[in-house]
Amino acid sequence: MAERSKADRKASGKVKVAAVGDLHVQEDAQTSYRDLFGEVSREADILVLTGDLTNLGKPKEAELLAEDLRACSIPVVAVLGNHDYESGCVDQIAATLRQAGIYLLDGQATELMDVGFVGVKGFVGGFGSRMLGSFGEPAIKAMVAESVNEAMRLENAMRQVRAKRTLVVLHYAPIPETVAGEPPEIFPFLGSSRLAETIDRFKVSAVVHGHAHRGSYEGQTPGGAKVYNVAMHITKPTGRPYALLEI
């Protein structure tokens, strides 16, 4: 059945993307994602992981994820999340995942099945006119600079895309709608409108992100780009931890 629908999609030129974030793989290996990865391989053409792949950013956690991903027979595109930075081993984690064949994007674009995948982690900073401004102490200015820098890296990656269809892959949210459900006090730590401002300068098919475990599934940028919070904890139309998007 799944194979037939894959053939149908091929005929229509559509690509089915399974997207999920915030796996938070832990060293004690209590949870295996092998069955889930096997399932998405039957359901979709490409798997997208939206960061917080590991729980504490430990190399062993990345190794466990890489082992589980052997059950995945479709291409995997991913970005890292803030948790993947926690132990200061991000280079090792990235190397492990790339060796496992994952297209790990950090300010780059890659084209698969005629779809451009553009990935950057993003950063905090808040939304709309209430975004944190570059004023006052150097520490605040450094924080805003990091937020602006991630938006510029997204822009540079967008410029690399030659495909007609583009999926933007983030960890942090670009809009407040998809973090709704989280305590309002932490909204500024869940994402930044600077990402949406950049996205809206281009034509994109959809945007996926994670990070806001208690946020909302669906929203759109001021420019009309569809945005999906695919953190695995979010209730989705599939009734499964992953979203399915036809691009």
Ligand SMILES: [Fe+2]
């Ligand atoms: Fe997370």
Ligand SMILES: [Fe+2]
């Ligand atoms: Fe996160």
